[in-house]
Amino acid sequence: MDKLVDGWFSESDCLWQGQKMSYQVDRVLYRDRSAFQDVLVFHHLRYGNVLALDDIVQCTEMDEFAYQEMMVHVPLLCYDPSSSGLQVLVIGGGDGGVVREIVKHGHVAQCTLCEIDSTVIDVSKRFFPLMAVGLKSEKLTIHIGDGFDFLKSHIEQFDVIITDCSDEKGPGEFLFNEPYFELVKNSLKPNGIHVTHDNGPMLEMSESFPRLRFSQNVFPSSQYYYISSPSYPSGELGFVISGKSPNMKFDFPLKELSDNEVRSMKLRYYNSQVHKAAFVLPQFTKERLPTNKL
Structure with a gap:
């Protein structure tokens, strides 16, 4: 849950060392920890709603x-x-x-x-x-x-x-x-x-x-x-x-x-x-x- 900084979500060093992919967050829609993982949903102006689990993007409405x-x-x-x-x-x-x-x-x-x-x-x-x-x-x-x-x-x-x-x-x-x-x-x-x-x-x-x-x-x-x-x-x-x-x-x-x-x-x-x-x-x-x- 520490990946939101200055209005940006960054998927950094989760799986690919030395690589970062960032999304400007229009607004956070949901943020909590389930029994198994961190769950984050935010809205992006191009990608629409975005689902991230344990700080890794899983899906976006756009693609x-x-x-x-x-x-x-x-x-x-x-x-x-x-x-x-x-x-x-x-x-x-x-x-x-x-x-x-x-x-x-x-x-x-x-x-x-x-x-x-x-x-x-x-x-x-x-x-x-x-x-x-x-x-x-x-x-x-x-x-x-x-x-x-x-x-x-x-x-x-x-x-x-x-x-x-x-x-x-x-x-x-x-x-x-x-x-x-x-x-x-x-x-x-x-x-x-x-x-x-x-x-x-x-x-x-x-x-x-x-x-x-x-x-x-x-x-x-x-x-x-x-x-x-x-x-x-x-x-x-x-x-x-x-x-x-x-x-x-x-x-x-x-x-x-x-x-x-x-x-x-x-x-x-x-x-x-x-x-x-x-x-x-x-x-x-x-x-x-x-x-x-x-």
Whole structure:
């Protein structure tokens, strides 16, 4: 809570040493500590309402759609849309944005949200109504609790699991290690798919793609893709998508959405061309990607 200085919020040295990203705060809307983390909501004249957890920005009204849409529609459109009855689990995601996108799909029968911090849900309903609208869906079941414990008691029950957690500090830090990926794999059905966020290509120049490596150690199929989103460090954000079956390919959707379908789903970032393009990586990234160990 010490990151507000002279009317500016600075996300400094939280994850990226020597780098600072600052937002001029128009007004503070909410500021408190939950049972798990510091929760701050402030308004920015360009980004709109901004949510920060433990001094790290999680989402902004201006660009949240890029993250939510690409985290959801890529895996769900890797399933045959003529199928039905998909069971989807979201670990984290209390802001409701990922759920909002999941329930747009007719082949999803049930979505379960497992969020450890109920304060995030309450704050989202109050300050991020366009994201939290998904929390009203009849397809949704909300479980307040620890994702580790939830996965242990739900074996081979889900077609898709999306890990939409905060960064690797605070309550989300245990979702960034190999044992967690093992639990996810065990909770997926035989053809299940898992998605989690990762660093963007530029930031990974000095890192080693840890989440991609964890996925490759556990899952027989894994790929990396990324998006542009200005509120994330370097303006880019990566994702790791993994499958429980070998030789799965995620860079081409099984169903390509028409322009009318994109409009009817109110999509602002995702379309079938962007789906494919997100997997086209810069050469320096391709050369540094780890390979599957399975």
